[in-house]
Amino acid sequence: MxxxxxxxxxxxxxxxxxxxxxxxxxxxxxxxxxxxxSSMRNDGSVDAVPVAVVADATWDDSMFAEAVSALADEGGDVSGDDSGAALLAVTEVETLAEARDLLDTGEVDGVFRVDDAGEVQLTVAPEYSSAHQGDRGRSYGINRSILETVASSYIQSEALLEDLVARDPSALSDPQVVERALSLAADTEHISLTRGTPDExxxxxxxxxxxxxxxxxxxxxxxxxxxxxxxxxxxxxxxxxxxxxxxxxxxxxxxxxxxxxxxxxxxxxxxxxxxxxxxxxxxxxxxxxxxxxxxxxxxxxxxxxxxxxxxxxxxxxxxxxxxxxxxxxxxxxxxxxxxxxxxxxxxxxxxxxxxxxxxxxxxxxxxxxxxxxxxxxxxxxxxxxxxxxxxxxxxxxxxxxxxxxxx
Structure with a gap:
């Protein structure tokens, strides 16, 4: 044998x-x-979302501009977590028309601006733009949700502060009260349904x-x-x-x-x-x-x-x-x-x-x-x-x- x-x-x-x-x-x-x-696999990181901002005088005077700037800085986010990666990739333009051109060509997934009344406005890419096509189209839905979350979180925080001032103007003198009011932190536990990083x-x-x-x-x-x-x-x-x-x-x-x-x-x-x-x-x-x-x-x-x-x-x-x-x-x-x-x-x-x-x-x-x-x-x-x-x-x-x- x-x-x-x-x-x-x-x-x-x-x-x-x-x-x-x-x-x-x-x-x-x-x-x-x-x-x-190769294009379907990822390392768990999130690519920065391309967004344009109309950087006019109203924008420069708003607090929202500082929030967007913090999200565009590497390692900075709204919760203060040093993640080492920027959430937004910001392109500054002077007029809304220029921003819409960037949307139409698919260079950005959204446009932030602040109107004369100080309200935050978000414009997303139209369906005919290249942002909805090919590989970009698969990530556009996630990017749009991120932009909407950024805008809505800021608006909610702003409304919360206004309500806080209306009830107790002296509350703003305590930084800890303001921090707790605006904090989005929550206790979380990382749970995976598989032993490794999920990969389809x-x-x-x-x-x-x-x-x-x-x-x-x-x-x-x-x-x-x-x-x-x-x-x-x-x-x-x-x-x-x-x-x-x-x-x-x-x-x-x-x-x-x-x-x-x-x-x-x-x-x-x-x-x-x-x-x-x-x-x-x-x-x-x-x-x-x-x-x-x-x-x-x-x-x-x-x-x-x-x-x-x-x-x-x-x-x-x-x-x-x-x-x-x-x-x-x-x-x-x-x-x-x-x-x-x-x-x-x-x-x-x-x-x-x-x-x-x-x-x-x-x-x-x-x-x-x-x-x-x-x-x-x-x-x-x-x-x-x-x-x-x-x-x-x-x-x-x-x-x-x-x-x-x-x-």
């Missing part, structure tokens, strides 16, 4: 198709995803790892096909040797499983360190998950390789490739529509997530991302190993009992 293990590893490393599908393909797909999703793109990388796990089934399929007596003269000599077929099969599967786990680990390392997907210190558990997924994929490849197919490895490769592509639909790999379809099916038929190998591996990573408890992870890990054992149990009698007219 040891010689079969060694021969299997050497043979697979010399097989171009095995290296392409099991090693190169996941890395190439992860690279493609990295460029596709991680689901696609998890689905990719599920697809990659299915593709490494090609290794065990090729390994089993190559030890069938009709595969080559060497395989024929092995058939009539003293080593039993089950021991030959076991050696071939151990070799392909070890190589599968290594290839998946390489793809995982690329996603972790090159793409930058954070697994919040659970990298060791992720590698364990990939080893279990490789066990399941090895069993599947052994079953397909043991089938009496014409064309042997070529036919088996076509079956596994087609099966992988179809099952990846139900893991949500091909975009948002398939992701919604996968979620709908998982909710309607929960058992489908346990019988789809791609979805099962995908959920292994989900369980580490969403749950502090390791119970969901352990359940899916055992399911992967159990599927591997069941598939091997089905492949072994097929391989052992197959008869040949001649060698």
């Amino acid at each position: 040891r010689s079969t293990f060694k021969a299997t590893v050497i043979m697979l490393l010399r097989t171009p198709s095995a290296l392409v599908w099991a090693l190169a393909f996941p890395v190439l797909m992860a690279t493609l995803f990295m460029f596709m999703f 793109t991680v689901r696609y990388y998890y689905a990719l790892m599920g697809m990659a796990t299915m593709f490494v089934a090609q290794l065990s399929m090729i390994a089993v096909s190559n030890i069938r007596p009709t595969a080559s003269a060497v395989a024929a000599r092995r058939c009539i040797a003293g080593t039993s077929r089950i021991r030959q099969l076991a050696g071939a599967l151990l070799g392909s499983w070890a190589l599968s786990a290594i290839f998946l680990s390489v793809a995982f390392a690329f996603i972790r360190f090159v793409v930058g997907i954070d697994f919040e210190g659970r990298e060791g558990l992720c590698l364990l998950a990939l080893a279990a997924g490789a066990c399941m994929a090895t069993g599947l490849g052994a079953l397909v390789g043991s089938l009496p197919l014409k064309g042997s490895a070529t036919s088996g490769s076509g079956i596994l490739t087609g099966l992988t592509c179809v099952l990846s639909i139900f893991a949500g790999l091909y975009g948002e529509p398939t992701m919604k379809l996968a979620d709908s099916i998982a909710r309607a038929v929960p058992v489908s997530a346990w019988i789809n190998p791609t979805k099962l591996v995908c959920d292994l990573f989900y369980s580490l991302y969403f749950y502090e408890s390791l119970v969901p992870f352990a359940a899916r890990l055992l399911a992967c190993v159990a599927w591997g054992a069941v598939l091997f149990a089905c492949a072994a009698p097929l391989f052992r009992r197959h008869r040949y007219a001649h060698l």
